[in-house]
Amino acid sequence: MTEAAPHAGRDRELVDIAIIGGGINGAGIARDAAGRGLKVLLCEKGDFAEGTSSRSGKLVHGGLRYLEYYEFRLVREALIEREVLLASAPHIIWPMRFVLPHSPEQRPAWLIRTGLFLYDHLGGRKRLPSSRGLDLAHAPEGAPLRSEFRRGFEYSDCWVDDARLVILNLVDAARNGAIILPRTRALSARREGDAWQLEMQGDDGGRHTVRARVLVNAAGPWVQDVVQDVVGLNSSHNVRLVKGSHIVVPKFWSGAQAYLLQNEDRRVIFVNPYEKDLALIGTTDIAYGRAEDVAIDDTEIAYLLGVLRRYFRVPPSEQEIVHAFSGVRPLYDDNAENPSAVTRDYVFEVHGEQGVPPLLSIFGGKITTYRRLAEHALQRLEAWFPKMSPGWTAGRPLPGGDIGGDFDAFIVQLAGEYSDLPRKLIHHYARLYGTRARELLGSARVSADLGRHFGGDFYEREATFLRESEWAREPQDFLDRRTKHGLHLTAAQRDAFASFI
Known part of the structure; x- marks a missing residue:
């Protein structure tokens, strides 16, 4: 299913959309477009989610503090998406309760109560419990806090494994026929007739050219570099x-x-x-x-x-x-003086009119709204694809997310199927892979069937699965992004794994 690099047999192949950038925005667009029947190619100069998309705060959230900056539309969209994503990937996204100790020097209690009321109601909350006040002097949540913090509030948001969210979108895109190329740098893109000629280079030095009706620039921090250096255009927006x-x-x-x-x-x-x-x-x-x-x-x-x-x-x-x-x-640079006040919204820039192959560049965005960003991006491209199928991702689970109920019930079911494997290990596989854990485990029944043990919960069978189905190649791909095994292995164990692969 995976592809490690371009190959000569695809030289000058024509695709509908070529995407530069393998972070969450590029992955989301690739998944959505491929599922609508478009022929998609995505290239990423390093590993997927190697940059911003694996180094976030790992939250799917509305952005409570953005209410202070009157970003009501952004917060509403994010809160609605929080519900959608929780339903689509309950193995890597789950609810979390947040305790906010009241510090009157920063914000008065009435302001926090008002903000939490809006937060509870702006996005049509269905699955998560509402906010409430806390007596921190007596509530167990106040036990680790200093005694001066006697009052607080509690509200809901969600945790996400950010790097796995990227990978699952790419896995689904590949299932729908997308060509996914890690460690493949976009060198240049030029319009020739009715298509872009995108030249790429793999990390083995091999070059490959693809023709694309539309070019999407989802390069994140490098979005302006792509516009200027790869495409040779000027942008009216700044990142x-x-x-x-x-x-x-x-x-x-x-x-x-x-x-x-x-x-x-x-x-x-x-x-x-x-x-x-x-x-x-x-x-x-x-x-x-x-x-x-x-x-x-x-x-x-x-x-x-x-x-x-x-x-x-x-x-x-x-x-x-x-x-x-x-x-x-x-x-997206909105000229705010304070970095904390810069908008977390996203902006599109389109170079090209109907009849001319366009370049769509993405400025800004956040993990929580990536799916809506992808839908909006394809809406902007409808003029070039008038027969494109409608949006579909809101009601479809991501790979492994079809657990058929709550997560705890799924673990019980999976543990029953693999009763001789440690429960802790089953929990790990269920969390990272959901129903795809069955693909990983296959006929394995006891720990000895999983191959070499690298330490913690990491076995050779999982490494093979990641290499064959999730494009993992370098040690950091396995230990830091596809999983977090690296946090639980000793330095010697990490070195031993690096030598093994």
């Missing part, structure tokens, strides 16, 4: 790069709840349960330059730990940080 960094520490509170902390600069920091026994803390908002150079710095670490010290009785120390990562968010 604003904003760095967001996270740290990972051992989980330091009891319970499944997350925390949303208001800081003195009026930003908010999420403190979320992560990988069972860890905590994910972020994010920062810093204007940034080259996306290739992104990395957390000491100032950001101090900033995040300082917020934790303000709220928690026993906050983690810098020595307890087990992992950190940074991403660059390619926001």
